[in-house]
Amino acid sequence: MSLPLLGPEKVLATAKAFGIYQEGKTIAELAESLADLLLEDMSRAVPAPHRTITAMAPPERVETWSGLDIIPISSYHEVFEALHRTGTGTDGDWENLMKQLLRCGLAFAWNSVVGPSIAADCLYGPPKRSQIETNFASIKKEYVNIALHGHSPVLPSALVQAGRDPELVELARAQGAAGIRLYGICCSGLSALYRYGEVHPLSNALGAELIMGTGALDVWVADLQDIYPGIMDVAACFHTKVVTTSDSCRLPGAIHMAIDHQHGNMSAALGQAKEIVRLAIRNYPARQQENVYIPEVSLEAEVGFSVENITQAFGSLDELAGLIKNGRIKGIVNLVGCNNPKVVYEQAILQVADILLANDIIVLTNGCASFPLLKMGYCSPKALAKAGPGLQGVLGARSLPPVWHMGECLDNARASGLFRALADKSGQPLTRMPVAFASPEWSNEKGVGAALSFRLMGLNSYHCIPAPVQGSDKVAGFFASDTQELLGSVMVVVTDPRGLGEKIVADLEQRRNQIGWTPNIKGVNK
Structure with missing residues (x-):
């Protein structure tokens, strides 16, 4: 597959971090060497140093993980080993199984999150801060509408x-449409949004059927993960065609136009995309206007935050670190995760965010949890009215929102990168910094993996729903508290969202006091 490298600066910076930069090598040659290293860390069978962890992880953490003997050989090896150990009559020591869990957690963090994040920025370019329109009313019924899920x-x-193809745009106009418009469901839309600005985010996975229920989508493109079969039942009520594009994720009754299992037709991706757009154009006249209902609700939001453009916004990371140290900013929390039908849809995320912002804590977000924050205006400078006086002063002067949208769930790598950079600037290990991970509504394997990734970094994870490990008191205890001694972090579960927010505030303040940055607060702003 021939793609231009739209992130040459990322290629250069990462090549230098990995120690493979050589004068005279082209960007393409460096990118090829970098790709080989990332793939090797993903798939090696013979033990060897894990290059991504060595290059990108904090040295203090690498020392901790090495001491625990949990540095992964590769993702493929550790997942295969986990399957082997849990087979009949194999590993009967629960503590040894938990050690393998931690190896898989590191493989998830550094191979499945950091590695692809690096590759995507090299291929498609880094995020760009931009203003976008979100929520239902960003759907325009006069356009050929395509959802990316x-x-x-x-x-x-x-x-x-x-x-963007002029021929296809003209074809859409010939069918009576004003043009072609793309919308984001879940993370595919978010990754395209902050790079191209032409994809309008509408919903996370749990709310996908509500979007399809507008009757205004002509084609729904589903690739992989967080795609529930129920969308086929909703599509059958309208004219919407569902197209699956991955061999890993097929839906009964959907049109399958996919990259094959051997990836032998990767070079045909643009041709497949054009055929999908043609399908949407052909389907546009079949839309039944009496079945179209689009709630007139929309908001502007700012997206595309990264370590690089946050640095530009503050002039330097030293400035941001100084504001955290002097207490005008009390901390930063990565508020992310999927949604869970066991709690009121999206409510917990907003309630936790309200408590954090009122107490001068910046919120980072990405993926499914970011949609309520986008739709309810938290990713706009206007939301500073929800913030405490410290954030209002610091962010208001820079026209920044109180919630920084970093992209798709893969972009937890950006949050961990920011945390590490601020720790370095502050001269503190991550285990002492006033930063945290919160996933109030976590519900699936990726959510566990994401939480574990930050726990391995020495940061607490905070949730409103217990982890599904209650069948074993020992494993439940390991998840909840035993990792404090091993990793310097614990899992905190408070079922009341506001109570969870207050617990995060108190814990971050405790970290600040231990460093000696600020005196005790009188109470939590609710």
Whole structure:
């Protein structure tokens, strides 16, 4: 598959971090060497140093993980080993199984999150801060409308390119449409959004059926992960065609136009994207206008935050670290995760955010948890009215929102990168910094993996729903508290969202006091 490298600065910076930069090598040559290293860390079978962890992880953490003997050989090896150990009559020592869990957690963090994040920025370019329109009313019924649902950036990037094609735009107009418009469901839309600005975010996975229920979507493109079969039942009520594009994720009754299992037709991605757009154009006249209902609700939001452009916004990370140290900013929390039907849809995320902002704590967000924050205006400078006086002063002077949207769930790598950079600037280990991970509504394997990734970094994880490990008191205890001695972090569960927010505030203040940055607060602003 021939793609231009739209992130040459990322290629250079990462090549230097990995120690493979050589004068005279082209960007393409460096990118090829970098890709080989990332793939080797993903798939090696013979033990060897894990290059991504060595290059990118804090040295203090690498020392801790090495001492625990949990540095992974590779993702493929550790997942295969986990399957082997849990087979009949194999590993009967629960503590040894938990050690393997931690190896898988590191493999998830550094191979499945950090590695692809690096690769995506090199291929498709880094995020760009931009203003976008979100929520239902960003759907325009006079356009050919295409939804992008899933997590792979390959087809969405090709679909953006196809949607710009003058020939296809003219074909849409010939059918009576004003043009072609793309919308984001879950993470595929978010990754395309902050790079191209032409994809309008509408919903996370749990709310996908509500979007399809507008009757205004002509084609729904589903690639992989967080795609529930129920969307087929909703699509059958309207004219919407569902197209699956991954061999890993097929839906009964959907049109399958996919990259094959051997990836032998990767070079045809743009052609496939154009055919999907043509399908949407052909389907546009079949839309039944009496079945179309689009709630007139929309808001502006700012997206595309990264370590690089946050640094630019403050002049330097030293300035941001200084504001945290002097207490005008009390801390930063990565508020992310999927949604869970066991609690009121999206409510917990907003209630936790309200408590954090009122107490001068910046919120980072990405993925499914970011949608309520986008739709309810938290990603706009206007939301500073919800913040405490410290954040109002610091962020208001820079026209920044109190919630910084960093992209798709893969972009937890950006949050951990920011945390590490601020710890370095502050001269403190991550285990002492006033930063944390919160996933109030976590519900699936990725949510556990994401929480574990930050726990391994020495940061507490905070939730409103217990982890599904109650069958074993020992394993439940390991998840909840035993990792404090091993990793310097614990899992905190408070079922009341506001109570969870207050617990985060108190714990971050305790970390600040231990460093000696601020005196005790009188109470939590609710």
